[in-house]
Amino acid sequence: MPEFKTLLVEQLGKVVHIQINRPDKINAMNRAFWEEMIQLFDWIDETPEIRCAVISGAGKHFSAGIDLQMLAEAAAGMDPDIGRKAEAIRRNVLKLQESFNVIDRCRKPVIAAIHGYCIGGAIDLISACDMRYSTEDAHFSIKEIDMGMAADVGTLQRLPRIIGDGMMREMAYTGRAVLGTEAARIGLVNRTWADHEQLLAGVLELAQEIASKSPLAIRGTKEMIRFSRDHSVEDGLNYIATWNAAMLQSDDLKNAVMAHMSKQKPEFAD
């Protein structure tokens, strides 16, 4: 496992628990964070014995989003030509997006466990996760609008497919806080727990459950749901048929069927 400055990473059996670890800065995302996310998820994707990831915040909050100081530094020292500066900004934004694309593209499910503030860039992050769970008093806000800008690392692309279009626009135009209970009602989180401890316990249990399934089947399922998001039903049906042409020849299927018939819990290779 690589070493990280801004992330606390703990392996619990076949589950990895990631904590954003700058609690004195409300886990604001600085330059190191953006780079370490890519290294971390490359490692997760390539490590067979990890089958599921949970991401939460160290300290009292999930995260306050992007570190404003980082933005200020990025602005300094750019080419003064407006066209060249625009090209540099565009490429910076694409690079930042990549730090959350790795979650979306990771072959293994990534679950967000949210307590306290989840603001700005943190909404972009959790939108790229597979599922979201929170405490009842978690505090969600698309804060970019109050920074005078349109959110640009994924919220506006991924969140509309998670919550309703109407509530999406209310959150994006007003930046207003949505608490955990309302978040559950609109589908932003799947369920809530009363406090941070129960949240983590619940989510880690869920992660272990997922980690006990056939990893091939989980990876195929994630790939299909991701693909369906952006393609027609017909294209999706063709894709799963082509995918399963090889996967149904795996031993996992036989193991599962035999375990099912002998009423036992199957074991799957990584």
Added chain:
Amino acid sequence: MPEFKTLLVEQLGKVVHIQINRPDKINAMNRAFWEEMIQLFDWIDETPEIRCAVISGAGKHFSAGIDLQMLAEAAAGMDPDIGRKAEAIRRNVLKLQESFNVIDRCRKPVIAAIHGYCIGGAIDLISACDMRYSTEDAHFSIKEIDMGMAADVGTLQRLPRIIGDGMMREMAYTGRAVLGTEAARIGLVNRTWADHEQLLAGVLELAQEIASKSPLAIRGTKEMIRFSRDHSVEDGLNYIATWNAAMLQSDDLKNAVMAHMSKQKPEFAD
């Protein structure tokens, strides 16, 4: 009407009530079932006096999904070459998908009325229906994950557009049971009734209501909603304009307007 071994088909005025009819096998879907579904829906689509279909399960459950014995038989006797076997599997999957595509493509609304178990392939089936209703204690589960495989007859393509993306993934990764009441909350069913009898009565009444409308208008509406699912808003607007170019010249529009003005219920030709 063709004859069926695995389906009980009853015509009630302009509504057809289909029951999956292998109650001693929890209505598991065997080879005959997959073939009869195609014959049945070809017949429904081609029979003008049928305007709406309801599908439910005979006995105590809706359906336990695909018949495992059929899978075992399909596996036997395939070409030993991995590539040729892959091609055969791919084509088999595409063929199975076709048995539910006929529901999706059927010009007439198809409503699922679910009680008891609705598991694995049965989720694929109801995802292809227009609407879903259930008893409060109906039991839904994307069971494929516990067979060591990714669901491949439509659930992963169609269900994300019915329930929220977050809950979709929870169901698909864990295979956990969702009961009727929760199903209603997340949009998997439109509403629940207390028991099987009330469910059937309610759904058949709804079907009769739909069957009383202009069949041309119902067919156009279904086609447009299906098309919108996979196309841009702009393409959808163009399509309905082109469609209605002919349909607004039908007598149904005149009949409806005249009935409306004389406060009567209009009658429409098949």
Added chain:
Amino acid sequence: MPEFKTLLVEQLGKVVHIQINRPDKINAMNRAFWEEMIQLFDWIDETPEIRCAVISGAGKHFSAGIDLQMLAEAAAGMDPDIGRKAEAIRRNVLKLQESFNVIDRCRKPVIAAIHGYCIGGAIDLISACDMRYSTEDAHFSIKEIDMGMAADVGTLQRLPRIIGDGMMREMAYTGRAVLGTEAARIGLVNRTWADHEQLLAGVLELAQEIASKSPLAIRGTKEMIRFSRDHSVEDGLNYIATWNAAMLQSDDLKNAVMAHMSKQKPEFAD
């Protein structure tokens, strides 16, 4: 500001309040209405000091939808050749659609405040708005099905992305009334208020809140959400990166950050 016969338009600071103004006809949409909508939204889009629009109904209802008399007149005097008549109808439908496309395309958020009847074409209208709010007893119905036709000015294209696919079809096939409380539950409206007065007060306050944000950021946010609706996540991410390449060079970002640091409310140029 242009003058309107069927619309009552009032400017309240940076918010414009539009009332459909044919209360004696339950605000039925006649020919003048369809044309004035285009003029109105052209003006809103081009007028920098307007940053948000609210649309409601004068009198006891939001609107009963398209004026049947207008339809009757349109039918008269068409070319008797079925092909040429079809072409004329198609172009008429495309033209009517344009009167609501201007809402969708308007760079500024448009909010619907609904009380009383919201029927037929009125559902098409509110589907093109950014957000919807209503009284608890507002009455929604996709009434086109009872006119013997498939809705063709936007409901079937835009509403499925706002409410669940299952409930969408129930409303479209049956035309049944959905009241404000249920509308909130299925995501058709974001929230309800007890009566018309509170509804208007609440929605106008929300509109003022939106109007206080950076107008560049609001316009970018609306454009991105609209684009995401019809494009892949990847295309959406590329689009916001290209868009923000120029927009992050605006003074609004600096103003917002400075106001944020000095704990003041920022002021943005139009």
Added chain:
Amino acid sequence: MPEFKTLLVEQLGKVVHIQINRPDKINAMNRAFWEEMIQLFDWIDETPEIRCAVISGAGKHFSAGIDLQMLAEAAAGMDPDIGRKAEAIRRNVLKLQESFNVIDRCRKPVIAAIHGYCIGGAIDLISACDMRYSTEDAHFSIKEIDMGMAADVGTLQRLPRIIGDGMMREMAYTGRAVLGTEAARIGLVNRTWADHEQLLAGVLELAQEIASKSPLAIRGTKEMIRFSRDHSVEDGLNYIATWNAAMLQSDDLKNAVMAHMSKQKPEFAD
């Protein structure tokens, strides 16, 4: 092999040679023809020992296109309601299209060998083939425009991707004759031969050449080119990677490599 009235089908080793066989009617496509095409290509697709098909015309011409008498009969006996008649026509057109879609969808390459007239519906047919070859004096014309209608069985969808957009429109708007030599220049045919005999000899030799390749590899190649036509480069790259995940485990690859190393011609199972 099924029996056919309008098609002369001959199996030459692993190649099937199909002749449209109504020479006294310039091979006009009557009702039997449209139905037999579907049966024929179902059979070709399902028969492993056939690896390539050639389609030509018996007598002096390839084909004069759709049989006008069939159109006249179809028009008679339709529902007088314009809307219902429109629905019937739409379904008829979709059904006719299916008779050429089977060529496009057939897993095995289909080559058109054209001499004499290739007019109207015959252009739709050859547009659905993989490749086209002709005599120098073959006569191509999108004749539908002179029947007062837009071509509706595939020419306008498939031909623009074969010949240039500019020449496509000239042919479609004017219906003018393009002879074999010009056809070769604009890419409508791959090459020409001096006369019918040489054409058939050349095309059958080409077909035998294709039939000697790995049938799995040929089928994969056709599927990929078809898919690329309608999808992005990125989607296409993902598709071939998923496809080849199974196919590269086939023995064909090993056979080919071993034959290559021993300088022999490989033999592939069907």
Added chain:
Amino acid sequence: MPEFKTLLVEQLGKVVHIQINRPDKINAMNRAFWEEMIQLFDWIDETPEIRCAVISGAGKHFSAGIDLQMLAEAAAGMDPDIGRKAEAIRRNVLKLQESFNVIDRCRKPVIAAIHGYCIGGAIDLISACDMRYSTEDAHFSIKEIDMGMAADVGTLQRLPRIIGDGMMREMAYTGRAVLGTEAARIGLVNRTWADHEQLLAGVLELAQEIASKSPLAIRGTKEMIRFSRDHSVEDGLNYIATWNAAMLQSDDLKNAVMAHMSKQKPEFAD
């Protein structure tokens, strides 16, 4: 017919001949030109007795493209805020594009007849036409690259589908001149004539030929080819089936068939 300052418009039977009419400025496209193009094509689209349009250049050249003075004026007087200026530029470009989109969207074929210079914006213009014809010595150049900018009124979007991708990039990256003869070889023009007079005679004869066809069929054909450009084969097949559902009920089909049987040239209503 509206009056134009920069366009010379002449009606020749059912064909309209448009000349860009600023010969002393090499027909450079000034502000009036961009606006008049929209008025002109609105009029053409709405005028039933016009069935085909030809566009050429008055004087010695087709056109030198956009008027640089107009660009200079547009730059002056913009908001100094970079973000707001970017928004204004973006909207200006979209507006200029509209002046050529009207050609693309015009229901009637538009043919370009090119002699002399056809440079920069003029390439954007002819890319939006249905077909292109030129003199042998016509001079084509994507000159925008030498103005330090990427072409933005349509060349980069439409031309790749007309000429090969490889030659497209060579022309776009180098701005080099392609003469009429080479243009014919790469598909940029359909054919060439020796001089301006013969070119005009030839193109006007072609236009008259097109104008003699069923206008409904021509409009349907153009719509289908345009649609196919941006959609899948399957979507295109469905579209023509839906379109022809009404159009095949027109009298044009009957007239054409009867004329065909009596060996006469059919006459079609506008």
Added chain:
Amino acid sequence: MPEFKTLLVEQLGKVVHIQINRPDKINAMNRAFWEEMIQLFDWIDETPEIRCAVISGAGKHFSAGIDLQMLAEAAAGMDPDIGRKAEAIRRNVLKLQESFNVIDRCRKPVIAAIHGYCIGGAIDLISACDMRYSTEDAHFSIKEIDMGMAADVGTLQRLPRIIGDGMMREMAYTGRAVLGTEAARIGLVNRTWADHEQLLAGVLELAQEIASKSPLAIRGTKEMIRFSRDHSVEDGLNYIATWNAAMLQSDDLKNAVMAHMSKQKPEFAD
């Protein structure tokens, strides 16, 4: 500049000339080659003073494609489970594709100069380039079909958009050799030269010409042509308008216009 084992890289002013450098192996692509391509094009993309790249083959040929020994090694040591092996193969193919995707995605034009053999994987490579030029006797062949497999690193996705669909299939199904002269006729190369020396001289001169243009404009032009390949005309028009919103504020435009007016050759910053 990084060091390479399989590539000879030479910087000539603002142009970089890359030679595939395993002449004793007919420039077969071994593991090092695939990795070095990524490093090389990362470096080219990030190095402002390089504006254009040329790729050719050292010795007597361009390249014989993938190194068969590498394939054999890749096959060894894989997980014996068919499903897991399939997943590994799929990921390997995606990784190989990436080595040519970097050419396609590189912001700067990449030109292929081909002499001698250009076979198998080499066709995939040149399909990802912006333009292709060759000697008259260059020898092109989609050799994968003779290896018993469908080409999977880009040929089947990119080449159909460069050459006609008909010739594409002939080359892909037969693997037959196409020589330089025929390649020029079907658009596979833009033009040919008599021998290797003239070819290189000609292509390097072209590259220098491109390198003298505004690099911002060249990068914008490449991005737009790439985008148009996979998107609708409408999406492409919107994209260039958004892109140019910033780029038209660059100094390059002013420099170019001033140079144009003073009849001088403009100089552009990197």
